[in-house]
Amino acid sequence: MTEKQAAVVRLRQVRKVYGTGPAAVTALDGVTIDFPAGSFTAVMGPSGSGKSTLLQMAAGLDHPTAGEVSIGGVRLAELSETRLTRFRRDRLGFVFQSFNLLPFLDAELNVALPLLLAGRRPGRAAVTAALAAVGLADRLRHRPAELSGGQQQRVALARALVTGPDVLFADEPTGALDSATGRQVLALLRKAADEHGQTIVLVTHDPVAAGYADRVVFLRDGRVVGDLVDPTPVAVADRMTALEAGPGGVGEAGPMRAGEAESR
Template structure:
């Protein structure tokens, strides 16, 4: 997809390919994918199993290096960075939310949220921490341990942890995959609110048409290639495109 989205670009992938293995045993997970994500936008990535969704997220977030092509976060070319610089960039400029909440069980809610700051040797901006905690609805849970929280509350902690460093982009990989429908919708509403209120850029991989409908735009992958996109999605339209992709 060659077209840029209007406004400043938060992330840009240009002709990104990822090949695992060599020779006859090689598998092309991504095949010359190009896309730009505008700052303050909410993008969902969908596609059949094996379409390259997770590889796309890992390359875009600097968790995996593409075989060819470039990935830019703002003005920074991730593909040119050494591993130590990439690690620092992920910690300072990117937020992550996964299906498994990845909270540390011995730390309370506040300690889990501020962990990225401590790893970076920085203190928390107390005013920003209070705003984030209030926005995610955890102000009365700061001293609780993860084991004392519901799944939805644990995912809210993970979202707050991703926000606390004021990242340029938040990457969410199946963030509602472990949650029931009602709790999942609450988390998606929170992600939508984070985009609208904080102007946060969010890229979410999901298999759920309802989850995708919370985004501004859905990008569809199939066989490692850009297949389609849908602006202002609704669940029925997303499901219909996914059905078509099964025969793509």
Template sequence: MTGERSAAARAVGATKVYGSGAAEVRAIDDVTIAFDAGRFTAIMGPSGAGKSTLMHCVAGLDTVSSGQVFVGDVELGSLSDRQLTVLRRERIGFVFQSFNLLPALDAEENITLPLTLAGTRPDRAWIDAVVATVGLGDRLSHRPAELSGGQRQRVAVARALASRPQIIFADEPTGNLDSRTGAEILTFLREAVDELGQTIVMVTHDPVAAAYADAAVFLADGRVRDRVEGPTARTVLDRMSAFEAETMGRSR
């Protein structure tokens, strides 16, 4: 736990095991971590460190083998499948590397889709603020095929923000974008935290992307190994290089 801030989501002793016996893999291993409300946190680590597994478990997209996961004060393991679906829809936003937009819907329809599915009337002032933040005002009537990759990811970010979720999880959100467009998306995520009060947790392997966050958490071998407040690309790169050297040293 950190400071006096409340946690938008947290894991307590979370372990995720795949397989059994000699084939057992602990993707995350006894992880306790809190993601503070109103902050931007990056999850980093080498390939296979457990970054996406941790995010998927905390976001309710996967279940832990043991331990607990909370979104706000709700323990996800206590929910039925239907309750979990409702919680994900109403309290969690998602941004994926592959955009995940519906091709038959225009940009505005994609943005408001979570609200449509929930049977909720959009808050027009909020949607307008989100659209302005991500710079999509002149593209709302365009379908995904008529948008660039960067514009599609902006739509995905706006969709994640549309329902004012308690927390947004972003899994390598700039992975399919060139560096300039990726920087635009990261700037939008940063502005969503600073100007709209959003909470964002982002899995990334990119030290430059992590530098947009308020804090970077480092995983290795399924465990939290370090945390850096106010990360820079250089401090992140140095930490990741140290982890890789440590991993290579153990494997010799």
């Protein structure tokens, strides 16, 4: 296994149950999956399939009911809450559909915030470079209200990347954007994997967004039911249609390449 193929994020038999007794809801049901270093993986599935729960477990944002999650060989369950918080801050990046920018800070300070919270003096060159990488070098002094939605999401992406995270988790980051702006954000995520070797885990409902990934993992009812390598939007849409049709769809067939899916 090459360095690029080595798994940086591992989930083993992860279960997540919310509530107890008759009201208990199983969001994840024994998920085992690897996310290779330097890869770009999209996670898809029907509504309620467990996509966002999978991301929360993989990123250490919530604790599984059972099973094990490790990142870079570190078992998250063995970390105290303080150490886990520090680990997420130092090693991971997050981008969500809501931009979560502080409205009273300009773009430069919003990007520098993770470094400030870590007690590190943010070098202006690093912050400027992060904003330049997302095409916003000329927006340093603009506050969120002075930026478009797409620009705000790119500031959020620069903030996630400024610490040089090993893994970047993105939950529907283009959901609030128009298609053209969404493509810009997805291209930046693709670049982070290709040029900087960062591992990208993207939760999305959009086949076009999934088409930027190396692989799409499909969930249904809290379980992994297949994946698609080298996806195209058409192949992803066909797979999702089958999944939403219920048990027995093509999602049960396991991994295949996009070309194979389209030829069937």
